[in-house]
Amino acid sequence: MTQERQFGNTILNVENVSLSFGGVKALDSVSFDVLEGEVRAIIGPNGAGKSSMLNCINGFYKPTECTIAFKGESHHQMETHQAASMGIARTFQNIALFKGMTTLDNVMTGRNLKMKKNFLWQSLYFGPAVKEELEHREAAERVIDFLEIESIRKTVVGRLPYGLQKRVELARALAAEPEMLLLDEPMAGMNHEEKEDMCRYILDVNEQFSTTIVLIEHDMSVVMDISDRVVVLDYGEKIADGTPDEVRANQRVVDAYLGVKHD
Amino acid sequence: MFYREAGQFKSSYQADQAIFPIIQDRWFMAIVFVVAYLVIPLIADEYWFQAVLIPFYVFAIAAIGLNILTGYCGQVSLGSGAFMAVGAYATFKLVTGFPELNIIIAFLLSGLFAAAVGMIFGLPSLRIKGFYLAVATLAAQFFILWVFNKVAWFFNYNPSGFITAPPREVFGFLVSGPEAAPVTRYYVSLIFLTIFAFAAKNMARGHLGRAWMAIRDMDVAAEIIGIRPLHTKLLAFGISSFFCGVAGALYIFVWLGSAETEAFDLLNVSFPVLFMIIIGGLGSVLGSILGAGFITILPIFLTNAPPMVGIAISADFAKHLEEIIFGVMIIFFLIVEPAGFNRLWQIAKEKIRKWPFPY
C-alpha cells in the first residue's frame, strides 16, 4: 500500500452484537464498522469469536441482540439468503464447496441468485433459459479467468488439491458479484507461495471490483500486509480496533495475542 | 476408439453447453433413437412389449423422477409408489369423470396432482434430513395408499376395489384399455420417456439442477450463497412427484390395464424404483434409464433362466430362489460399483476416448 487509499461511506455497521450458545457467550457487545472499499481484518486467538462474527453478519447465526446495518438498511434478524441477495458473499474456514460438481458448476452456482428463468423454460432448454444460462456462463468464465483456474474448469472439485479448492471457493463467492466479501481464513493450511497468490487475488478483487473485504486470518504478517484496518477480538470481546500499526502497538493486543506465541 | 475428438472445438458457449457436445455421441444417440422408434416396433412381439419394454419405459420415467429428488437434490424418498398412485387414481377419476378429456391431458393433469401432494409431503424436508426424512416419506406411502383403499369414491365404488383403464383414443389410436394394441402403448410410453428424460436432463444442467446439487452437497453453503432451501427442495419434490405421477398413470393405463393399491406398495414400486436409481447411478438421467432396464429385466431373466437351461422347479421355490438371487445380485453390484451403471458407462466411455492409452 504505497499510496493513500480512499474509502467510501460506511457499508456495514455492527453494533452491540451478542451471541451465546447454551449459556456460553461467544460474542459480547461487539461493535465495529466497515467502510466501502476497504480491507478489514478480524483477528484474535482461537475461540475469540471471529467466525461467529462473520456468521452473524451474513445471518447464519441469529444474535441475541444487535443492530447490523448493511448499506444503511438495518436488520435485526435476517435469513442467510437475504444477506446473499443484498450483496454479501463469503467463503468458509473449512472449504464448503459442492464436492460433486465441477469447478464451472460451482462458480455458476454462485450466480444462481441472479438466474430467474423458471423450470418450465429450463426443462425445454430453449429461449430465455438458454440465453440466461449463456450470459451467466460468460460472467462465470470471467471470474475463472480472473482467478486463473481455467485448467480445472471441468474438473470435479472434490478431486482438487486444497489450495485450488480454496481458490474455487473464492471464485464461487466472487461470481455473485458481491459488494462485500467475507473471507474466513482464506489462507489457512496454505504454503508460502499459495499464500502470496491468495493475497494477490484478494487485493486484485478489492481493487478491480471495488469489493469491500472483511477477512479473518491467523497469519499476522498477511493481516498486517493487506488490511487497512483491523478489529481484534478476544473471548468474544473487542479489545482493539484500528490500523495495523495501531493494533500492533496496542498493549492489550500484545498481551492477548501477539505476546502469545502461536503456531 | 471410435472417438475422434481432435478438431471438435467449441467457439460458442451454446456449443460448449450442448447436451451432447461430441459428434460421436450425437451419432450414438441417433442410433439409439432409430432402434427404439423404428427397429424395436418391427421386431418385438407382444410378450416383449408387455413384459419387458413398456414396464421398462414406465419405470424409467418414475426412476428419473425419483433421481431428481434423491440423486440430484439429495432427499431420500421411499414414497414414490404413493406419488405414482396419486397419478394413477387422479387419471382414473379424470377419464371416468370427463370421458371427453384427452387421456394425454389427463396424464399431465394427474402429474400436477401428484406434484401438489408431493410438495405437501416434502414440507418436512426443511426440518428433517437423511434417513429421518426417508422414514417420514413412508408416512406418505402408507397414508396415501390407505386413503385410496378406504375411500371408495377413488375407485368409483367398484366392489372389487380395482381401477380399470377405459378405452381411450389419441389421434385415432387406441392407447388405453384392454383393446389397445401393444405397439401403440409402446410408443406412448416411449414418447413420454423421451420427453421426460430430456426435460430432466435440461433442468439438471441448468441453474435449478445446480441449486439441487448444491443443497445435496452442502446445504449450509448453498443457503449462504442465496439458494432458498425450502423453495428448492419443494420444487424438487414437486417435479419429482410430477414425473412419478405421470409414470403412475402410465403404469395403470398403458401397462397393467387395471390394478388396486397393492400395485403401488413398498415392495412392488417404491423399493424397486429406489434400486433403479442406486444401481443406475444417483444424479444421472441415463443411469435412471439403465437402472430401470436392469431391475425390470432381472426378475424376468431369473424366472425364465432355469426352465431355459432345463431345470424344472416348483413355482414357489422359484419365487424364493429369485428373491435370494435378486438380493445377492443387488449386494454384489453395490460392492462392485456403488456408483452404479452410470459410472461404469462413464469409465467405459473414458476408456474408449483415451484408447489406446490408459489415461
Place this chain on the structure above:
Amino acid sequence: MSGDNAGINLTDTFPKLLAHNALTLCDRVSIREKAFGIWQSWTWSEVAEEVRMLACGLKSLGINDGDKVIICGDNRPRLYWSMTAVQAMGCIPVPVYQDSVAEEMQYIYEHAEARFSIVEDQEQVDKVLEIKEKLPALEHVVYDDPRGLRNYNQPFLHSFQDVQELGRKHNSENPGLYDDSVASKSGDDTCIMLYTSGTTGRPKGVMLSHNSIIITARNASNMDGLTDEDSILAYLPMAWVGDNLFSVGQAYTTGICINCPESSETVLEDLREVGPSYFFAPPRIFENILTTATIRIEDSAKFKQRMFHYFMGVAKRVGIDILDGNRVAFIDRLLYSLGDLLVYGPLKNVLGLSNIKLAYTGGVAIGPDIFVFYRSLGLNLKQLYGSTEACVFISMQRNGEVRPDTSGKAAPDVDIKIADNGEVMFRGPGTFQGYFKNEEATRETKTDDGWVLTGDAGFLDDDNDLHIIDRAKDVGKLTNNDMFAPNFIENKLKFFPQIREAVTFGDGRDYVASFINIDLESVANWAERKNLAYSGYTDLAGQESVAELIKDCVEKVNADLAVDENLRSSQIKRFLILHKELDADDGELTRTRKVRRNVITERYSELINALYSDASHCEIEAQVTFEDGRSGTIRADLQIRDAKVIGSNQSVAAE
C-alpha cells in the same frame, strides 16, 4: 478495385493483404484464441477493423514512419494484429522472445531505438518498467491484458482498448489516413526485424522485406497445396522467424486460420481441441509427444500393449509406402486399415494430430526412429532446413521424396551451393535485407551477388538432397586429423529418450568425450518401474544404474559411428552425467535451447580436464539460478565412465 490502380501491386505488403482478405475472405475466420473457456473467433473483416483502429490509435500517440515497435508476449491475436497495424503505419515491428530477461530486452530496445512497445501483460510491463529509465527513446507502452495493471498510472502506459478508442476518434477525423499510409508502402520495404539470439555475441537484427516473406510463404503454400481451409496452432514464439512465416506469412497469403492456445501450459490440450491440419514443431516436441505416448502405453493393459506393438510393426513395414502411394499387398493394406481403426487413428486423435494434412519439423536433426514413427502412422511429416536470414525455407522435402536423413531439395526459387570449406550457401526470394545497424556482419554473411552463408556445414547428395552435418565453426579435428562434428554426435545421443542434452568435446583432443543430461521425465519413469528411490534430478543422475542405462545408449551410438569411415574415430570414449540440467537461465543454452559451447567449456573446465585424465570421478561446485530468481550452489561428486569403443583397426562387417 478501379482501373486507376492497375500496375500497383495490391497484395505486396501485409496491410494490403489484410485489406484484400477482408474483401475476399470477409466472413471466414482469420484467428481464434482460447479464452474464457471457448475459442473466441475473429473474421478477416473484423481483424481488418481491429488493425485499423489500433494503427490509427498508434498514429494519434505519435508514431512516425520508420519507427521500430517492440512486440513481446505469448501468441495472442492482439499482438499479431499489432504487427500489421505497425506495418500499416509504415513502421517496423520487432517481436522479442517473451521469456527474455530484462537485460536481454534492454539491449534490443536500445539497439532497435524503439519508441513504442506493445506487450502482453503485467509480467511484460514490469520488465519494461524495470529498464524504462535506461531507455530514453521509449515513449509509449501498450499492453493487451489489463489484469493487475489497474494501479499502474504511468502516463506512458496505455491499454490496447484505450489506444483503439483513440484510433476510432482519429480515424473518423482523418478518414483517408490509414488507407493512404498502407498504399504508400511497397513490397521492398522492411516488413519486420527479428533478433537472432546467436550462440555467440550480441543478437543481430535481421531485416526482412514484405516481398521476401510473402513470396516465400506463397511458394511454400503452393508447393504443399495449402488453402484457406487449413488451420494451424500458433504456439511457437512470435519472435521466431518460423512463427512469422507460418502464422503471419502463410496465414495472410493463403488464408490459413490461426489458433492461439490458452496458455503455454495448455498447448497440448489445445492442440487436441483444435486439431489443426498444418503443424510445425521442432524435433524436441515430436520426441516429447512420442516419449509420453510410449510411457502411457507401457502403463496400459497387456493385451493393449501387444495390440499396439503388433500394429506399430505393421505400420513400420507398410505405413510409409501407403503414405507415399506405393504398391502395397492387399492383405497389408487391410491390416493397416484395421490398425488405423484400432491404433493409429485413436493415437493421432489423442495426440491431437487427427486432421494433420502436413507437418514440418526442422531446426535440428530429428531422430530417424521418431521421424519414421510419425510417418508410418500416416502423418505426412517432412523436414525442412531454414534460417532467419532466408525467411525459413532453404530446403524442404517434397511429397514422395521424404527420407529421414536429409533436409530435402532446395525450396522453390531458392538456389543452394556448398562453399569450398563445406559451408552451405543459398540465394532466393527470402534473402534478408541486412542486419540492422551492422553493415560489417551483413557483409560477412551476404555476398554482393546475393549468396548468404548459413554457417552450417553440409553437402548435396546425388539426388540434390541437402544433408546438414553441423555448425561449420563447430566442426573440428581430432589429433589424428579425423573430422569431429560435435552436434552430429550430440544429436545421435539425444535421439535416445533418456538423454535430454549432450555436449561432446574432441577438437584438438585424442578422443571424444561427452557430458550428458538425462531426461528427467523419461528416466524417472524408468526408475519408478525399477522401484528406484530418488529425491530429484541430481540424485537420480548420480545413481549407478542410471549410469549403466546411459552407458548402453553411448555404446549404441559408438556402434553406429563405427560403421562410417569418417566418423569411426569420433566414438565416445569417456562420459559423465551432469549433476544439473543445462539451463538457458544460467546462460548454458540459448533461448532456442542450443548449447552455448564456450560458456560450458569455461564453466566446467575442471570436468573436461577430468574427462581427459584417467580420473574416475571429479568434484564440482556450480552456480544455479532457481525459478524464483534466487541463486545458489550445487556441489556434487561426478563419476566418470568409460564406454566401449569399437576398435578402429577392426574391419566393419559391411565392408
Place this chain on the structure above:
Amino acid sequence: MEVLNTFFVAPFLDMGSDLIFLTEVIIGGMMAGIMYSLVALGFVLIYKASGVFNYAQGAMVLFAALTLVGLMERHVPLVLAIILTMGVMIGLAFLIERYMLRKLVNQAQIILFMAAIGLNFVFEGAGQIAWGSNVKKLDVGIPDKSFEFGGILLNSFDLFAACTAAILVAILALFFQKTPTGRALRAVADDHQAALAVGIPLNTIWVIVWSVAGFVALVAGIMWGGKAGVQFSLVLIALKALPVLILGGFESVPGAIIGGLLIGIFEKISEVYWGPAFGGAIEGWFAYMAALIFLMFRPQGLFGEKIIERV
C-alpha cells in the same frame, strides 16, 4: 361439526367414560410397545456400530422364527433348538460381516441401506426355501390365558413376552452402558479410531453387533410367532419399528426404549378410539404420521440435543 365431533371430541369422551378399559388399552399398548422397543434396539445397535440402516431386521425376525420352528418340527428340543438357531444367526453375522460389510466400508449410507434391503430379500427367500412358506404354529410352552388383575384383564403370554422383552432391553442397555465391549460398540459409532484404541477390531465388533441383532430377532420372533404363528407377516415388524426410530433417534438406546413404548401406547389408543372414525386399518400409517408431526416440532427427536451448525 359432525366431523370435528367424531375426531376431536368423541374419542376423548370415550376414554374418560371407561378408565379401566383405558388402562387395559394402555397396558396392551405398552406390551406391544416393549416389543417395538426390542426390535428398534436391534436397529439402533447395528446403526450405531456399522452405520447400516438395517432394513433386513424384520426379515431376520422371520428367518430366526422359521429356523426355530423348522428345527422343532424336526423334533429338536426347544432349548437346543434355540441354541442352534442362535448359532445360525451368529454364523450369518459372520457371513454378513465377511462378504458384505467389509466390502462396503466407507460407502455412503444410502448404499448400505440398499444393501440391507438386498439382504432383506435374501433372508426372506432363504428362510422360506429352507423351511417352507406356510403358516406355522410355534409353541414354546407358555400358557396363553387371560386373567384379571385388579379389575384389569391381562394375558399371560403377553405379560411373559413383555417381561422377557423388558429384561432383554434392560440387559442390552446395561451392556451398552457398563461393559467395555458395549462402550467400544458405542465408540465405533463416533470414531473408528477410538474403537481401535479400546482394543477390539472393527470386524469383530461388527460380528458381535450383528449377532446380538440376530438374538434380538430370535426373541422377537419367538414372542410374535408364538402369539400369531410364524408367517411372512413377521417381516412387517420392521416397519413397526421405523417410527420408533425417527421418534427416538437412530442412535439413541433410551430413545428406542421410550419411543417404542410411546408408539405402542399411542398406536393402541388411536386404533381403539379413532380407528372406527377412520374406517379402520389405520395402524399401518398412524404411527408414522404421529412421529412425523412430532418431528416437525422437534427435529432433533426425543433425546437429541439441539444441533449447532458450524461452518
